[in-house]
Amino acid sequence: MKLRLLTLALLWCGASLFAQDYFPENDGVKSKNNNYYAFTNAKIYVTPTQVIQNGTLLIQNGKVVQVGSSVVIPKNAVVENLSGKSIYPSFIDAFSSFGVEKPKRAPGGGRSPQYEATREGFYWNDHIMPENKAVEKFKYDSKKAGELRKAGFGVVNAHIQDAIARGTGVMVALNDDGGDADRILEDASAQYFSFSKSVTKRQSYPTSLMGATALMRQLYYDMDWYAKGNVTTKDRSIEALIENKNLPQIFAAGGNGNVQRADKIGDQFGIQYTILAGGDEYAHVDAIKNTNAKLIVPLNFPKAYDVSDPYAAQYINLKDMRHWNLAPTNPKVLADNGVQFSLTLHNLKSTGDFKTMLMKAIKHGLSKTKALEALTTTPASILGASNKIGSLQSGRHANFLIASGDIFDKSTTLYENWVQGQKNVINDKDQKDIRGDYDLSAGGLTYKMAISGEASKPKIEIKQDTLKHKSKLAYKNDWVNFSFSTDEGKKTCRMTGKVSKNSDNLKGRLILPNGKESSFNAIKTTSFEEKEKKADEAVEKPELVAMTYPNIGYGYATKPQQENMLFKNATVWTGEAVLENTDVFVKNGKISKVGTNLSAGSAKVIDATGKHLTAGVIDEHSHIGALAINEAGHNSSAEVKMTDVVDPLDIDLYRNLAGGVTTIQLLHGSANPIGGRSAILRLKWGEDAEGLIFPNMPKFIKFALGENVKQSNWQSFSRFPQTRMGVEQAFMNYFQMAKEYDAKKKSGQAYRYDEEMETIAEILNGERFISCHSYVQSEINMLMKVAEKFNFKVNTFTHILEGYKVADKMAEHGVGGSTFSDWWAYKYEVNDAIPYNAAIMNSQGVTVAINSDDAEMSRRLNQEAGKTIKYGGMSEIDAWKTVTLNPAKLLHIDDRVGSIEAGKDADLTLWTDHPMSVYAKAEKTIIEGVVYFDLAKDKMQREAIQKERTKLINMMLKEKSGGGKTQAPKQKKKPRFECETL
Amino acid sequence: MKKINFLIALVWSFAGLAQQTPAPEQTEAITITGTTAHIGNGTVIENCSIVFENGKITAIGSSVTAKGKSIDASGKHIYPGFIAPGKSLGLVEVNAVRASNDQDELGDFIPHIRSLIAYNAESKVVESMRPNGVLLAQITPKGGRISGTSSIVQFDAWNWEDAAVKVDDGIHLNWPGTFRRGRWWLGEPRGYQPNKNYQKNIDAVKSFMANSLAYGKASVKEKNQAFAAMQGLFDGSQKLYLYAQGEKEILDGITTAKDAGVKNIVLVGGYHAYKITDFLKQHNIPVLVNFTHTLPNFEDDDYDFTFKLPKLLVDAGLLVGLQNASASNFQTRNLPFYAGQVVAQGLGKEKALQLISGNTAKILGIDADYGTLEVGKSATFFVSDGDALDMRTNQLSHAFINGRAISLETHQTKLWKRYMEKFEGK
Secondary structure, three states: OHHHHHHHHHHHHHHHOOOOOOOOOOOOOOOOOOOEEEEEEEEEEOOOOOEEEEEEEEEEOOEEEEEEOOOOOOOOEEEEEOOOOEEEEOEEEEEEOOOEOOOOOOOOOOOOOEOOOOOOOOOOOOOEOOOOEHHHHEOOOHHHHHHHHHOOEEEEEEOOOOOOEEEEOEEEEOOOOOOHHHHEEEOOOOEEEEOOOOOOOOEOOOOOHHHHHHHHHHHHHHHHHHHOOOOOOOOHHHHHHHHOOOOOEEEEEEOOOHHHHHHHHHHHOOOOOEEEEOOOHHHHHHHHHHOOOOEEEEOOOOOEEOOOOHHHHOOOOHHHHHHHHHHHHHHHHHHHOOOOEEEEOOOOOOHHHHHHHHHHHHHOOOOHHHHHHHHOHHHHHHOOOOOOOOOOOOOOEOOEEEEOOOOOOOOOOEEEEEEOOEOOEOOOOOOOOOOEEEEEEEOOEEEEEEEEEOOOOEEEEEEEOOEEEEEEEEEEOOEEEEEEEEOOOOEEEEEEEEOOOOOOOEEEEEEOOOOOEEEEEEEEEEEHHHHHHHHHHHOOOOOOOOOOEOOOOOOEOOOOOEOOEEEEEEEEEOOOOEEEEEEEEEEOOEEEEEEOOOOOOOOEEEEOOOOEEEEOEEEEEEOOOEOOOOOOOOOEOOOOEHHHHEOOOOHHHHHHHOOOEEEEEEOOOOOOOEEEEOEEEEOOEOEOHHHHEOOOOOOEEEEEOOHHHHOOOOOOOOOOOOOHHHHHHHHHHHHHHHHHHHHHHHOOOOOOOOHHHHHHHHHHOOOOEEEEEEOOHHHHHHHHHHHHHOOOOOOEEEEOOOHHHHHHHHHHHOOEEEEOOOOOOOOHHHOOOOOOHHHHHHHOOOOEEEOOOOOOHHHHHHHHHHHHHHOOOOOHHHHHHOOOHHHHHHOOOOOOOOOOOOOOEOOEEEEOOOOOOOOOOEEEEEEOOEEEEEHHHHHHHHHHHHHHHHHHHHHHHHHHHOOOOEEOOOEOOOOOOOOOOO | OHHHHHHHHHHHHHHHHHOOOOOOOOOOOEEEEEEEEEOOOOOEEEEEEEEEEOOEEEEEEOOOOOOOEEEEOOOOEEEEOEEEEEEOEOOEOOOOOHHHEOOOOOOOEOOOOEOHHHOOOOOHHHHOOHHHOEEEEEEOOOOOOEEEEEEEEEOOOOOHHHHEEEEEEEEEEEOOOOEEEOOHHHOOOOOEEEOOOHHHHHHHHHHHHHHHHHHHHOOOOOOOHHHHHOHHHHHOOOEEEEEEOOHHHHHHHHHHHHHOOOOOEEEEEOOOHHHHHHHHHHOOOOEEEEOOOOOOOOOOOOOOHHHHHHHHHHHOOOOEEEEOOOOOHHHHHHHHHHHHHHHOOOOOHHHHHHOOOHHHHHHHOOOOOOOOOOOOOEOOEEEEOOOOOOOOOOOEEEEEEOOEEOOOOOHHHHHHHHHHHHHHHO
16 A cells, blocks of 8 residues: 555656656656747846846746847747836845754753764764755755745755754755756755854854854864875765865854954965855944955844833843844945845745845845845855856746836836746736726715735725725736725625726726615726835935944944143153153153153143053953853863954943053953963954954963862763862873974974864963963962973963962962952852962062953952052052053063053053042043043043934834834843853 | 762861951940041041940040040041941852852742841851951842841851841842843843733732731731741831832832832832932932942943942932942952942042941941941941051951950951961071
8 A cells, every 4th residue: 555655656746747858757648848938028137237128038948048139039939928027037045944954953961061972984073064965854845935936036045054064055946846856956056154053963062152163273174184195084074075175165154243253264274155144244344345255144134122111221222223223234335345245035034024124225225236136146156056047148047037017116016936937926917907096986976096005915095085984905817896884884885897908997886885786987096106106205215323433332433543642740650660740741652751841742731630640451361352251162172262252342341441451361261271262452442353452462371270170060070170180180181292293293294283282382382371260279389380391381370369378389480370359259269269369479479460350340450459458568569560560461561561661552541549549530541542431532422322322212113103013122231251151 | 978078077167267256245445546537427527536335335526535445546547337238148158169058048938038047157258348347237038039037247246146236127029120131041142131020020029918918917826937027017127128220120119018018118229229219219218229349231321330329329318328239248348449439429438438337227227326436326346547448548457346346367367477477487
């Protein structure tokens, strides 16, 4: 029985397929349809820029044969006269999941993380699956295909939207009539990547954006090593990666700077990805342009927030309100800046939203030619398939749209969507468009009748003077049936009539409420197109708010500029001394002179009488301005870089400036014995991620000891090390491996490039410095001894809360201590943490800094320095050094910042009071002669924010009252990081 | 198991070793002379002498006669002992060590849970408050909707009975929020989204209060501990500490509690209280406002919003104290600096001092004995070399609780001295 059913099914399938030459035929005689279709008198968009008025499109066997204004029509052609109608190539989505089942999340695997891969014969990381082929999962979905065709799409490129290396896509024509043999245009159409792990796998690494970035880099190094024949075992992932090398490479990056992040990976390995964007590219279009990448851009413009409850409205950040206002300009801004992009349905809740969103983009200035390119030629070229799809040149698949007019016009009707020469009717093109205004005469009275909406599904409104009657309309197969009710629905007039091909007026049978029959007559007064046109002209241009640097509240309208300044009569804390009534001259971003009675020349004079001028505060241990902090997937993550995840939009950067801070070390977290590479940032508010990075930044890496790396305070029992004894051996192991790696490298032998080993070898070679999270004396001592065994010095112990117990040993080793002023009691290993720690270490000759590890404390580091006077009696000069010159020394940037000396960079803070007093406020914070924070400016910013919020709130209220869709208020907030944030 | 026992033993031994021995009762009159006295009610007396006997202040002023033992405090400053509301000091020793954590009991409506009996008078964390001038606290259970009942203690005691200043002074209610954090581990976005259960949460509070009130009106045989514990709110013997931040939450919370028959309400938090100061005044609601060393809640807020919030409320004429209920207990020694921070925003130093002394005592209902330097009140104060609200100059030479000269040594000062000796001695 089963067998018979199967046979039947096969037979049925066979019959529905296009006959293929070499397939046997048992249900009839072999026959072929070699006829042509000719579409004449149409406006034909062969490409977005090649348009033929009154042209002919000739197709045969699913392909375009010829297109032009003087095509000779063969005799065996079925001719369709499309006079007044337009033909467009159908749309292409290069980023689709059509027909590919969404991968299912792997069931929870216990509380302990899984560190090892589960596969054999593949790459060591489960999230690298270049061997995946969407075609193997592909199952044609005719319901979804219908929705896509209705939106104008003819071809989509689908892939398995899961994992970091995702494998190849499948290019599918949305052809219901054919089989997979016809509709699958490419079975390995492009190779896809992303920053997100597979939901089907539970391997822990990578847990972070920087980890995913590092993994991608290592993958390419490993591919190279493998390709050169250095690996004796078989790795099917890498082999697939090699095989897919020459396909188009598409990276699903998303917004928030990820386009640049993906491009940077490609740049390093000579790959130009096409990149899936996030929709916020308008805010940093110069950086986007510099990537030279083609983009795939979503149309996921946010809905207005429902701000009708003023309490709830408080939760919405200006940044998000602004994004609501500006997101629809994204395609236009990209187009204006010469960025090539295609549009995608990706991230749209429903395919049905596509036209609305597209129209919104056009209303916000996207040209129709660019829109058409973004839906046809550009995706075709992204997929390397311009010779097959995307235009109507001869030889291309006959994938095209027949529309009543301009496809990007609201009132236009899409009639047909042909895919591979197969007709799909969306709306009956032969049905007359009856939309317009009429004068209706019925039962001796006259009414105003307006028919509007979609041509295929029109709506009706009937009015008697200004009184609106409840009315209904049905229109099908050339017949209209309509009715209206009066007297609160008690009386209904019904009408029916056949639409005439020759007249625009409607007439026919009228049934009066009393059942009597009569006739009606409706004379058309205005056609719908004219009305729409007028309405369109009347539509006001969208009102847009201005962007700022950075594009959030407290961003500046223009980037602040370097100024030459003379501070007069300040109390100057040079670093080694406090000078009363002293002048400091700032020129070209440098401190040029410190003295008395300096003359200003053309420089701006700042009266600093009664105020204190110091070097800007430096925080040795910070986690602000980052999108991620810990790569917790391995016990060593030396391969990751904090510079990969810098977030220039973090408001805490500004708040730090308001606390007089100018430079921070953005450290990796403390989840692993060996963490990631640091970023040293200057808080240049308004610059992008690159612009924040300290020039010629000394190389640092975070190490960690104790409870966090042992995973003592959360449920994880499977990762080595679980004890301090294990921590030592982990270090011994990694340093020994790096030593051997480095020796092999230096010997000139072939070696597998390993970013992790490269980084650790830099430490051994004295090129990279360790800042090590540490608490108790045993482990502090241990790391110094490990370092000494490998002939290098630990640069900094950070936190170092029991540093005071081994201050003599630290001084002897030559390591600095960067500590909290007074934190303790939060976990077991800080039992003996004492606020006198800084003073004791200082007394023994250790270079001591006070750090924050906390976004709140970092903006008051000046006060934290003051606590070293209370606890242990440090001198004022020494106390102040703990947040300026000493951290500069620990970071090896003291030749440039950290004190006030002629020749150093003008990184300065002007305080209203003694800089370590709780009563002091930072009045100006300056980096390289640029004022990035100014109390007076801050006051203006507050007012501007209130004004702009009010403006946007009113705009959103208007959108809601105009019937626009809204979303509930939300406050987007990234987590505030500290060391232990996973 | 062995491991855990060992750990407990270790914590225990450390804690036991470190605690300072409580000072003996005051036996003779003491006079502190030549000092600048910051009274705690907004006034200062220069060149002041203060006489105390049997634990009470008997004279204070610039022309009082010295009596008994004399302490010269010329050039120094004297302050009333600072008071920390809403803390779980002595209920938690080490945050990350679960065995040492006794602040949060199971259950949502548990007013019968009493902090006092779990208060560890020998906590190392408690002891570390004293060298900064923080000498009293309201010990408060945490978590749930109604967390339990607090008591007020002083920081130099052999046991919790010795420590108690006011037993079972108040009940702590965490008012629900109109917004809640996204449960990101369930795939929701981080950040805040509307709390769809807000009204339901309020109804639960209303129902609990109504039942408690009804329960108290009849004498029942079967006791309901939770309802019974609420009665002090209705007869006015206990205060309701209402934790709420947003304008709507504050209005809903106060209205609900008033309607339910609660006599004394203290608002704790009050991030947006500055917008409804008239309402608060009208209902005579004092505020224990959030401490200043926190970040603003909203991205677009003024960077110094948390610094100036106490001033906004003081300027509006409200009775305001400072609390750091949401911070780790060890941070509470920074209480004076939280107050100092407001001075930079334009609040007078003496007014800032009131936020952690006189005002707090009034709000907590212990102002008959504590909070200000006035005749008849407890001799609970300290002498600082300089301005106690500024980090650099908060340097204590003497501190007294109920007239007893307490030690200013701690586990931390001992370690400091031990290691300085080690290094200096070699």
